[in-house]
Amino acid sequence: MDGVPENILQPLLAAGNSSKLDKALENLIELARTTDGRSDLASNNMIITNTLHLCKSLAFNSCFDTLLLALKLIRNLCAGETRNQDSFIELNGFDIVSDIISCRKVVTDLNYGIIRMGLQVLANVSLAGEEHQIVIWNRVCSLEFAEIAKLRRKEICDPLCMIIYACIEENQELLHQLCLDRGLPLLVEIVRTASDVGFGENWLKLILTRTCVEESYFTSLFSKMLYNPSDSTFTHDQSFLLSILSEMINEQIEHITVSKVFAFDVFNLLKIALTVLNCVSRPKSGIPTGSTDIDVLGYSLCILRNICAFDGHVEIIESLLSLGLIHMLLELLRELEPPAIIRKTLNRAENSDTNTYSGKVCPYKGFRCDIVAIIGNCAYKRKHVQDEIREKNGILLMLQQCVIDDENPFLREWGLFGVRNLLEGNLENERVVTDLEIQGSVNLPEFAQLGLRVDVDPQTRRPKLVNTTE
Known part of the structure; x- marks a missing residue:
């Protein structure tokens, strides 16, 4: 091949058992697929x-098809084989490969295959240990690699994330x-790329969690x-970032x-x-809704819900x-209009065809559930939280969440969970519910019309919610 010195070319042809360079490389690639072959x-x-010297020569000659084969061979050679990984560093292979994948000619010609393969080479070498990682790191955290991350290609984002993690x-x-x-500019561009085109492997999730x-x-x-x-408070990229973190915590x-x-x-x-x-x-x-502001709100609540659910x-x-988490959430519940089934039944009781209850609406399906879930999680075996909710007149408010609601799937279950945690081991809270009793049960219009009541055990005086429609 023109431009490739014979002292580089001939050993590869001999090892690959072919008189043609591309065929020789293909044979060597196949051999290097196995542990014994490597x-x-x-x-x-x-x-x-x-092969490293060949890569350097081919980059200058723009022989991109053969260059891709050479990089693939190096990738396979460095897949868990310590001797090749060490040789790669000793031979300054990182600079050779980095120069190729950040070359303006390669990027301009949109040779995503070469860039992806080069990153996979570096990823395999980075797995060799700290010494190799430090050599790689100084070049990765540069503007050149931030520019590579801007290419907005999933197949580039994944191996780049593997190197970083x-x-x-x-x-x-x-x-x-x-x-x-x-x-940070590199990490920003990676997140933006994943936000635009997605990602295939979990390396990005692991980086963001860490x-x-x-x-x-x-x-x-x-x-x-x-x-x-834009008119939004938050951007799509911010919403995407929060969604990844919410998913990992969940x-x-x-x-x-x-x-x-x-x-x-x-x-x-x-x-x-x-x-x-x-x-x-x-x-x-539910989230995602298509509104970045609402999605950020929802993911924030989901993250707090899951954090507060874990005893660790x-x-x-x-x-x-x-910081006032319970106070904020109780006030938020009060500001919301009542659940749909309560609004409808009370409107019927007042012979009104229109909604007589004002208040803020849930911005996404499940919003009310998320609030109730956080309150319930925080109240679990925490008497000071149970007491705070009682002192802020929140027990009846929580009881009103024990209903079926089309806009909030599983609201009844989360409501019952929260009420149970509010009452468990807290005689004062039990007494609040007992004081609402009329001849053995709490006969509130909201519950009577919804087929619910709170019964009080005559011996233990402990209240419990009963569904009278079952």
């Missing part, structure tokens, strides 16, 4: 040496560097997602160490997001309570 090729250090998983210093001024949930960099990243000003809450800073940041974000309640229409769906977060929950 081991055999690693014993001949000239294979990876010559391998480097920060157990290295606190590299994690901090990623979230500071030098590395940096935003377990560490204290959520607000730093979230604030950088503000661009393209799925992995028992395996994630949530930082107090993150919990406080989400609480403060919730207070900002609640302003959207002043201008929303009746909900048509006692200190964080107590800190959130000290």
